[in-house]
Amino acid sequence: MPLLAADNLSLERGGRQLFRDLSFKVFPGQLVQIEGANGAGKTSLIRILAGLSRYGYEGRVSRSGAMLYLGHHSAVKALLTPRENLAWHVSGEADFSDRDIEHALARVGLYGYEDVPSHALSAGQHRRVNLARLYLSQSPLWILDEPYTAIDVTGVGELETLFAQHARAGGAVLLTSHQAMAVDYPVSRLDLTAGIAS
Amino acid sequence: MPLLAADNLSLERGGRQLFRDLSFKVFPGQLVQIEGANGAGKTSLIRILAGLSRYGYEGRVSRSGAMLYLGHHSAVKALLTPRENLAWHVSGEADFSDRDIEHALARVGLYGYEDVPSHALSAGQHRRVNLARLYLSQSPLWILDEPYTAIDVTGVGELETLFAQHARAGGAVLLTSHQAMAVDYPVSRLDLTAGIAS
Amino acid sequence: MWSFFHKLGSPPWLYGIAGTILRYLLPVTLLALVAGMVWGVLFTAPDFRQGNSYRIIYIHVPAAVVALAGYYVMAIAGAVSLIWKMKMADIAMKSCAPIGAALTFVALVTGAIWGKPTWGTWWVWDARITSMLILLFLYLGVVALYEAYDNKEAAGKACAVLSLVGTVNIPIIYKSVDWWYSLHQPASIKFTGESSIDPSMLYPLLLMITAFYLLFTCALLMNMRAEILQRERRTKWVRKLVEESA
Amino acid sequence: MNAPSTPQFCLRLLRRQLVLAIRRPIEIGNPLLFFAMVVALFPLGLGPAPDKLADFAPGILWIIALLSNLLTSDSVFRSDYDDGSLEQLLLSPQPLYLSVLSYIGAHWLVTGLLLALVSPLFAVMLNLPAAGIAALFASLLLGTAVLSLVGGIGAALTVGLKRGGMLISLLILPLYMPVLIFGSAAVKAAVIGAPAAPYLAILGAMLSLAIALAPVAAAAGLRISVDA
Amino acid sequence: MNAPSTPQFCLRLLRRQLVLAIRRPIEIGNPLLFFAMVVALFPLGLGPAPDKLADFAPGILWIIALLSNLLTSDSVFRSDYDDGSLEQLLLSPQPLYLSVLSYIGAHWLVTGLLLALVSPLFAVMLNLPAAGIAALFASLLLGTAVLSLVGGIGAALTVGLKRGGMLISLLILPLYMPVLIFGSAAVKAAVIGAPAAPYLAILGAMLSLAIALAPVAAAAGLRISVDA
Amino acid sequence: MYFDSLQAVLYMDGHGPYVWAAYIITVAVILLILWAPVGRKTRFIQQLQGELRRAAGAPNNKGDSNASGS
């Protein structure tokens, strides 16, 4: 059974047809990268798939099982510390134990920054707080919009390894990125640049 | 004469010494990439060099000639169109003619989007509005904090060509980026990862 | 003369000299406070019109006088900090605000308590009282602004700007409130005529005013010392001092 | 690791919102200071005559409570929208009705409740007769809760607009008016010695209605707003 | 391409700010609607006895003008800070004093001026005697300009704060008070047939002082608060 | 001494509660004014001592960057 199925999606925005009759399925074990130039419609597509956009498009989306979505915005509250940001996360996904949180923060290179207010973090560290949720997640389907933004080279490498691991363990990752993925796991590509993709 | 000279800069933030006794000069024709992991202090350094941070560091910065600074934030007003954003830019640098503006917008791939409100642009298109200022600029020194954020592959390539051109014409570019530069022009590197750099 | 100013700008010197001054001044201050209070509460005759409630004067008036004076100290320090970029002035200004706010609070509370037996009400919108309330807001504004900034050096500058703006406004506020009151309302309630104050009441009052000035000075120096340590935490002399005190 | 129970989740949200409020000390103290300062504005604008002021005190205090609620309502969901947390909340498997109620509850705790607690002080400053103070306290306690709930609807509807800031006041001020009318009527009744209970009962009824319906409306508003 | 002359640059800024305000129609209409609604609140809260209202109309109208200014002051530099435009302004070679003055001027045009223009309408709604209307208009015209200037200082000092909350109201309300006193006094004087000119003259003097000093303070505040 | 008994001191012809309340509040505030900087200084010294000890105990440890929010 697919974790995600898009059925005949069409979207027009600002007078431009971004995609038409787009159908695809994402199965466990798949790593899918959505590609396309700036303005191709990657974010628009992802928000439809995640269920955040509910109006103005045609077609159907069906998902089975839990999903973790990380968007353009980091969902990190500047006034809370990284630890609090994870412990009190509003997604209501799961109760993380303090040990798990520390472990996840260490994995994203924030060891020692657990209790610094997040507004005193650098741009990349700020985004890493949110990425730590990937290490805590139990959801099989991950939908990520430009997860590499502001992340340094080492960080990108670690994330790619994590994605491959997640796919191997029966999960699936659907992500957008302008960087080519350099990971030893087959990556499916979904190209939106053509305007009408498949 | 150097366009920018940093003299014995030291900065401590959040209890960590980010850099100590950092001295360097940027001459016309130079392309300098500041490197370092997330949280190394690139943004902090750049804000000091641009004259935005005025407290809490030691050392001296001197600049000669005009400077163009583009920071983490895009300085694009969502309610204005790209055309208006450039025409009424608050930097007060120069009066751009409408033809120049259209030309610059076309160069960053926004042909046809001149009169769309900027909040209806994609993330990358939004940043491109600001990058169009590079094509309009008369300033010899460019200081850019992660100019490639959200920009697609073609866009990055075009920017690199522009930087090389600017340096060849006697300008200088100082930028931070996590991506290695792939341009046929000598790039000086300033590595902050060591904590104490030179 | 110049070397004195130069020294004033030097944190370790100021820290040391403030400590020395405090060693002598603090006992004197406490003594004066206790003596003045005991004298005022126990050893003076009651006022013939207000009875014993007038004994509040010995804390009310000094608190009000020093609270007002404190604002000018703060503003001058702020001006020095902005114009001559003197770090220590910044610290002095920052340290004035909470003390001034506390004293203003004392003046307001004691005044309100005094008002109940004399005027029959806790509060009236008298010119002086209203402007005292506004003064409290001005002080609290400085405290809150300082706390809200993370970069304390920037916080000092921001507060200096604010206190200078306030200085321009204090006379305007005071005059306008004064004038507002006289315009609308024939004063139904007046402060006691101060001209007829008896020497037996005046002397303890003067003592208490002096004591409150001393209190302000001591608290200011203590606050400045704490602040100096915090701002200079990276320097060798502070580390040495801290290690020694272990 | 398993999904938290709904009550647990709501408590967590409440705690989060309260901590966020406390991290900005001024945010907590401010409704009070605002109250104090606007109380001072009225004598300055209207004239200090104590008897006149006493006449108007119930209305003035209620108007200020309402304004200070109005000023802060916009912020209930604003920062969560700006930083992307709101999207996460909408995707969460927890019932949105209760999440929204937690947000609004936290807002009420740091504005309405605090305001009610200090209102006696300001009542004295405006020479409100002592008889009215209990009624003022009770009416503020109930009434500000209604205000927060109604304000939550406005906040939810406008949070996705590029700049909703003041639009919210337009949307919700008309809904505030019944609260103002009954709230100040309760105090006035108590001042002249009439029973305030009927008015308080009406406020209580409004509160029940608002608790039942406002979070539903606010939740729907949020879903629409993220799509704006 | 050469650098624009300073007056040109200021006009450009003013135009930009005005266009931004007009793009959010609600921003323009809102102070007025706010005014209208709060004018409606007062009779509700205070009781509708017309003579009482007329007595208090000058003060009430002025208090509302002040509050609506307070509500909008925070936004003068806010969005420019959030999107990075403010950094660009600070780096610009143009004199910051004049740039700041343009921002504040635009703010006044869309709040104070508009408010003054519609104030006669609301004065009539609150039964203000006709004699006071001219004075109300004139005093609002001058007074709201002072309010905008002073509000600009508060906005500049707090724009960079993560934990500022509504700090701005604490900073500027005390400074607003003299304006309130003289503004409402001018109207009251006109109502009872006394000359309003002296009060207006004082407001004018305050305005001159504020024009000279407030942009300096605001400019200093901006430079400091981008570093908060 | 103006008063003849402790009773009289406390009662002050009915004004006692006002006078004593005013004085008690004032003394409390004065103590607070004087105690606040002392407390601040002690807390700071303890904190810095801890920091120095940690730095001495764990040389070039990347984890010592545990910034305080102050």
Ligand code: HEM
């Ligand atoms: C909350 C209420 C009150 C406040 C805020 C207040 C404030 C002030 C202020 C600001 C001063 C001026 C100090 C100076 O000269 O620089 C003052 C002085 C004084 N107050 Fe009050 N006051 C209050 C209530 C009262 C009451 C109820 C009384 C007595 C009935 C009183 C009696 C005096 C006297 C005798 C002086 C000194 C004489 C003078 O300078 O005029 N005050 N007060």
Ligand SMILES: Nc1ncnc2c1ncn2[C@@H]1O[C@H](COP(=O)(O)OP(=O)(O)OP(=O)(O)O)[C@@H](O)[C@H]1O
């Ligand atoms: N406002 C602040 N207060 C205190 N510390 C800060 C603040 N901003 C950043 N820091 C700290 O300063 C260090 C450097 O931050 P900076 O933003 O300069 O890093 P950067 O090199 O630009 O990183 P990135 O690649 O993530 O953008 C970080 O360790 C961060 O924790």
Ligand SMILES: Nc1ncnc2c1ncn2[C@@H]1O[C@H](COP(=O)(O)OP(=O)(O)OP(=O)(O)O)[C@@H](O)[C@H]1O
């Ligand atoms: N709110 C909006 N209203 C109207 N049109 C929009 C809106 N947001 C985006 N668009 C248009 O939709 C198209 C796709 O935008 P989208 O954000 O999906 O692109 P993207 O592929 O994510 O680009 P990027 O790589 O820059 O993030 C763009 O051409 C943009 O102009």
Ligand SMILES: [Mg+2]
């Ligand atoms: Mg996108």
Ligand SMILES: [Mg+2]
């Ligand atoms: Mg950075």
